[in-house]
Amino acid sequence: MACALIIMKVVYTPGNVPINLGDELGRGGEAVVYAGTHPTFRAIKIYSAVPEASLVQKLHILVDLASQRLSSFCAFPLSVVLDRPGGRVIGYAMPRGEVGLRPLHQLYGPRDRKEYFPDATWKFLVHMARNLAQAVALLHETGIVVGDLNPNNILAGPRGDLFIVDVDSFQVANATKVYRCTVGMPDFLAPELIGARLDAVDRTPAHDNFVLATLIFHLLNLGRHPFQGRWKSPEEFSYEFAISDHRFAYSSSAAARGIEPPPLTLDLTRMGGACAKLFERAFVGSISTRPTAKEWVTVLEALRDNMRVCAHIGTHTYLDDGLPCPWCQLEEKGAILFNFVAAVSASTGLDVEELWRRICLVDPPPQMQAITLAAASPDSAAIRFFATRRSSLTLAVIMAALCVNIAAWSSLFSTLIPSEVLAAAILVTGFVSFLSWATGPKLSVYENRLKQSIDARDQLLLHSERNAAARFEAKRLELKVLCDVLRNFPARRAAQVAKLTARARDLQLADYLDRYSIMRAFTGRLGIGKLAILLANGIDSAKEVSYERLVVIVGIGPAIAQQLVDWRTACESKFVFDLASGVPREQLARLDGNLFLESVRVEEQVRLGTIELEKITRDAVETKALTAEAILSARYRVEKARANLRAAKRGDKG
Amino acid sequence: MAHVIDVLPFDSSEFADNPEPRCPCVLVLDVSRSMAGKPIDELNAGLLAFQDELAADTLARKRAEIAIVTFGPVKVERNFQTAEDFRAPVLTPQNDTPMGAAIDTALDLLEGRKAHYKQAGIGYYRPWIFLITDGGPTDSWQKAAQRVQAGEGRNFSFFAVAVEGANVEILRQISKRPPSMLKGTKFRELFQWLSSSLKAVSRSQTTDSVKLLNPGTPEGFGWTEIK
Numbered sequence: 001m002a003c004a005l006i007i008m009k010v011v012y013t014p015g016n017v018p019i020n021l022g023d024e025l026g027r028g029g030e031a032v033v034y035a036g037t038h039p040t041f042r043a044i045k046i047y048s049a050v051p052e053a054s055l056v057q058k059l060h061i062l063v064d065l066a067s068q069r070l071s072s073f074c075a076f077p078l079s080v081v082l083d084r085p086g087g088r089v090i091g092y093a094m095p096r097g098e099v100g101l102r103p104l105h106q107l108y109g110p111r112d113r114k115e116y117f118p119d120a121t122w123k124f125l126v127h128m129a130r131n132l133a134q135a136v137a138l139l140h141e142t143g144i145v146v147g148d149l150n151p152n153n154i155l156a157g158p159r160g161d162l163f164i165v166d167v168d169s170f171q172v173a174n175a176t177k178v179y180r181c182t183v184g185m186p187d188f189l190a191p192e193l194i195g196a197r198l199d200a201v202d203r204t205p206a207h208d209n210f211v212l213a214t215l216i217f218h219l220l221n222l223g224r225h226p227f228q229g230r231w232k233s234p235e236e237f238s239y240e241f242a243i244s245d246h247r248f249a250y251s252s253s254a255a256a257r258g259i260e261p262p263p264l265t266l267d268l269t270r271m272g273g274a275c276a277k278l279f280e281r282a283f284v285g286s287i288s289t290r291p292t293a294k295e296w297v298t299v300l301e302a303l304r305d306n307m308r309v310c311a312h313i314g315t316h317t318y319l320d321d322g323l324p325c326p327w328c329q330l331e332e333k334g335a336i337l338f339n340f341v342a343a344v345s346a347s348t349g350l351d352v353e354e355l356w357r358r359i360c361l362v363d364p365p366p367q368m369q370a371i372t373l374a375a376a377s378p379d380s381a382a383i384r385f386f387a388t389r390r391s392s393l394t395l396a397v398i399m400a401a402l403c404v405n406i407a408a409w410s411s412l413f414s415t416l417i418p419s420e421v422l423a424a425a426i427l428v429t430g431f432v433s434f435l436s437w438a439t440g441p442k443l444s445v446y447e448n449r450l451k452q453s454i455d456a457r458d459q460l461l462l463h464s465e466r467n468a469a470a471r472f473e474a475k476r477l478e479l480k481v482l483c484d485v486l487r488n489f490p491a492r493r494a495a496q497v498a499k500l501t502a503r504a505r506d507l508q509l510a511d512y513l514d515r516y517s518i519m520r521a522f523t524g525r526l527g528i529g530k531l532a533i534l535l536a537n538g539i540d541s542a543k544e545v546s547y548e549r550l551v552v553i554v555g556i557g558p559a560i561a562q563q564l565v566d567w568r569t570a571c572e573s574k575f576v577f578d579l580a581s582g583v584p585r586e587q588l589a590r591l592d593g594n595l596f597l598e599s600v601r602v603e604e605q606v607r608l609g610t611i612e613l614e615k616i617t618r619d620a621v622e623t624k625a626l627t628a629e630a631i632l633s634a635r636y637r638v639e640k641a642r643a644n645l646r647a648a649k650r651g652d653k654g
Numbered sequence: 655m656a657h658v659i660d661v662l663p664f665d666s667s668e669f670a671d672n673p674e675p676r677c678p679c680v681l682v683l684d685v686s687r688s689m690a691g692k693p694i695d696e697l698n699a700g701l702l703a704f705q706d707e708l709a710a711d712t713l714a715r716k717r718a719e720i721a722i723v724t725f726g727p728v729k730v731e732r733n734f735q736t737a738e739d740f741r742a743p744v745l746t747p748q749n750d751t752p753m754g755a756a757i758d759t760a761l762d763l764l765e766g767r768k769a770h771y772k773q774a775g776i777g778y779y780r781p782w783i784f785l786i787t788d789g790g791p792t793d794s795w796q797k798a799a800q801r802v803q804a805g806e807g808r809n810f811s812f813f814a815v816a817v818e819g820a821n822v823e824i825l826r827q828i829s830k831r832p833p834s835m836l837k838g839t840k841f842r843e844l845f846q847w848l849s850s851s852l853k854a855v856s857r858s859q860t861t862d863s864v865k866l867l868n869p870g871t872p873e874g875f876g877w878t879e880i881k
Contacts, residue, residue: 105713111671112716148858152713169858183858187675187777198860223673228777236809239675239777249775262775264670335670517702519744523695532746540744 147181365620790821
C-alpha cells in the first residue's frame with residue numbers, strides 16, 4: 001500500500017478556508033475519510049496518492065454540480081481541499097451522512113437486518129427501494145451516471161434515509177470530455193458491460209437502470225439476486241453467464257431458460273402486477289425496454305401505499321392483494337425472515353390504569369326497593385271449599401244414620417210408601433254427599449299452589465336484583481385480576497430479561513475465554529507434546545480450562561493444571577460484561593413480542609369484560625320497573641296462596 | 655407442516671437468512687510430523703489472523719465460505735462455514751502425508767457444497783482450493799492430480815503453496831498453476847493475501863475477473879520467493 005500522502009491536521013479550500021481534520025471515519029485502499037471540523041465540510045476525503053490531473057478535473061466538475069438537494073442524499077464533493085494555502089489538491093470536502101447509516105446489504109439481508117434494522121418491515125424495504133429510485137432519478141436529471149451502483153456504497157438509515165458515498169467514482173462530462181466511472185461489481189453490472197474493461201467504456205443511465213432494478217429486487221425479495229436461482233443447466237453457474245443470458249429466476253419464462261426461483265422466496269406475483277412487469281422488462285427485455293428510475297418511483301410508491309399488516313404478526317406487511325400473508329407462509333417452512341413483532345415493548349400503547357378507571361366508572365345495578373305488602377285475604381273459593389267439604393260430609397253421615405233407622409221404622413211407613421223406595425232415596429242422597437266430599441277439591445291443591453308461587457317468586461328474584469348484583473361483582477373481580485396481570489407485565493419482563501442477561505453474561509464470558517487460545521498463550525511455556533494432549537482432550541482455550549477437568553488427564557499433572565487455572569483466572573479478571581451487546585436483540589424482540597401478544601389478548605379480554613360489565617348494569621336499569629312489578633306480583637301471589645291454604649284448612653277469612 | 659419442510663433441502667433457512675452469493679475456499683493443510691515446531695505455530699497464527707480479517711469485512715464475512723481439510727490422516731477439520739461463523743482450529747502435527755486422498759476429499763467437499771448452492775438457488779463465485787504442504791505425498795496422488803487438472807480454471811482455481819522441504823516437482827504435476835514458494839514461515843502474510851483476495855469479490859473492480867495482488871511484492875504481502 002502506498003504510504004499515506006501527508007500526516008496533517010489542517011487542509012485548505014481553494015479560498016483558503018482552513019478545515020481541521022478530526023477522527024478517522026473510514027479507510028479504503030485509495031483514501032482515508034476524516035471528520036471535518038467545519039459546519040459545511042463535515043467530512044474530508046484525503047487520497048493516499050496524489051490524484052491524477054483527470055481526477056482533479058472531475059472533482060472540479062462535481063463541485064460545480066453540487067447542490068443542497070444532491071448533498072442531502074450523496075456525499076457530494078462541495079470543495080476540493082489543498083495541502084496548504086495555494087497548494088496541491090489532495091482530496092475533497094463533503095457532507096456527512098446521519099448517524100446509524102449502514103451498507104444496503106445489511107438492510108436487505110435478513111440476518112443483518114434483524115440485527116441492525118430490527119423494526120424494518122417489507123413496507124420499509126419498499127419505501128427504501130422507492131427512495132433509491134428517486135435518488136438515481138435525480139442524479140440522472142443532473143446529467144450524472146452513477147456507474148458503480150452497489151450495496152457497499154449505498155448507505156441506509158433507520159428512518160428510511162439514504163446516502164450514496166464514493167461520489168468521486170460517478171461519471172460526469174463537460175463539453176470536451178467524459179470522466180468515466182472505471183469500476184463495478186460483477187453481480188451488479190448490466191449485461192452489455194459484462195466482459196468489458198470498465199475504464200474503457202462510457203456508461204449510460206440505462207446501465208444504472210439495470211443495477212437499480214437489481215438492487216430494488218434485492219430489497220423486495222429479502223436479499224435475493226434476480227439471477228440467482230435453482231440452476232438446472234449443465235453449464236457452470238456464473239453471474240456473468242446468467243445475467244447476459246437473461247436467466248431471471250422469477251420470470252414467467254424462467255423454466256424455459258433452465259432456472260427456477262429458489263425456495264423460501266417471495267413470488268413475483270406478490271409484488272404486484274406493475275412491479276412484476278417492470279422486473280420482466282428490466283431483466284428479460286432488452287436495453288430499450290429497461291424501466292427508468294422515474295418509472296420505478298411511481299410503481300414503488302403505489303406498492304408502498306397498498307399494503308396491509310398481517311393479522312398475526314405485526315412486522316409482516318404485504319401487498320393487499322386478498323391473498324394470505326406470504327411471510328407467514330414462508331416462515332412456516334422454517335425461515336425467520338422478520339423479527340417477531342419487532343421491539344414492541346409490553347408497555348407500549350397500553351395504559352392499565354386508564355382501563356381500570358373505566359371499569360370503576362361503571363355503576364353497579366340499581367337496588368330494588370323493599371315494598372311492604374298488605375296482607376292478602378283468601379279467595380271466596382277457598383272459604384267455600386272449607387264450608388262445602390264440611391256440609392258434604394255432614395249430609396252423608398245423616399243419610400247413613402237414616403238408612404239404619406229406616407229398617408226399624410219400616411212397618412210404620414210401609415203402608416204409606418213402600419219402604420224399599422224410601423231406603424233407596426236415602427241411600428242415594430247419602431252416597432252423593434259422600435262422593436262430593438271424597439272427589440271435590442282437596443287441600444293438597446292449595447298446598448301445591450303455594451309451593452308453585454314460592455318457586456316462581458324465587459326464580460324471578462334470582463334473575464333480577466340479587467343476580468344482577470352478584471354477576472356484576474363477579475365480573476368486576478375477574479377484570480381486577482386481569483388488570484393486575486397487565487400491571488405485572490413490566491415486572492415479568494424485567495425478570496425474564498434478568499434471566500436472559502445472566503445467560504448472556506455466561507455466554508459472553510465463554511465467548512471471551514474462548515478467544516484466549518492455549519496455543520497462543522502457552523507455546524514456548526509448555527512443550528508441544530503437552531499442548532497436543534490438551535487439544536486431544538478438547539481443551540484449546542481458556543473456556544475449557546477447569547482444575548477438575550485437567551487433573552484427570554493423563555500427562556497433565558496438578559502443577560500444569562494449576563498453571564492453566566491461574567491463567568484462566570487472570571483472563572477472566574479482565575472480562576467486562578458488555579450489557580449493550582449482552583442479550584441478542586433478536587431474543588429481546590422475541591420476548592417483547594410474546595409479552596406484547598399476551599398483553600394484547602389480556603387487554604382485549606379487559607375491554608370485552610368492561611363492555612359486559614356495563615351491559616349487566618344497563619340491562620338491570622332498563623328492566624328495573626318491569627322486574628319490580630313482576631316481583632311484587634309474585635310476592636303477592638305467594639301471600640295469596642298462603643292465605644288460601646290457611647282458609648281452606650280452617651275456614652279463616654283472612 | 656412437516657410435509658412442507660420435508661421437500662426442502664435441510665439448510666434452506668440458512669440461505670434464506672443470508673442469501674449473499676458465496677465464494678467457497680477449501681484449505682488443504684499438511685499437518686504431518688515435519689510441520690512440528692515453528693511452522694505449525696505460524697500456520698495456526700495465520701489461520702487466526704485469516705478468521706479475524708475476513709470477519710471484519712461486512713460483505714465478505716457473508717460471502718466467503720471456508721472449509722479445512724488436514725492430512726494426515728485426512729480429516730475434514732471444518733466443513734463450509736461463512737466467515738462470520740468460521741472459527742479457526744488449532745492444528746497439531748500428526749503422521750504422514752496422504753496428499754492425494756486429501757485433495758480428493760477437498761474436491762468431493764466442494765462438489766457437495768456446489769450441489770447445495772444449486773439446490774437452494776444461491777449464486778457463487780469460482781471456488782478456491784489452497785494446498786499448503788512441506789512434504790511430498792505418501793499415497794497415490796496421480797488420480798487426484800487428474801481431477802485437479804480437469805477442473806482447474808473451469809470448476810475452481812487450485813493453488814499449491816510449497817513450504818520449505820516440499821516436493822515441488824510433484825506439486826508441479828498436480829497443479830496447472832506453478833506452485834508458489836512460501837518465504838520462511840510467512841503463513842500470516844500468506845493468509846493476509848488470501849483474505850484480501852477473497853474480499854475482492856465483495857468490492858468494485860475494473861474488470862470482472864478478480865485481480866490478484868502479486869504475492870512477491872509488499873502490496874501482495876510479500877510471502878513468496880523465487881527459488
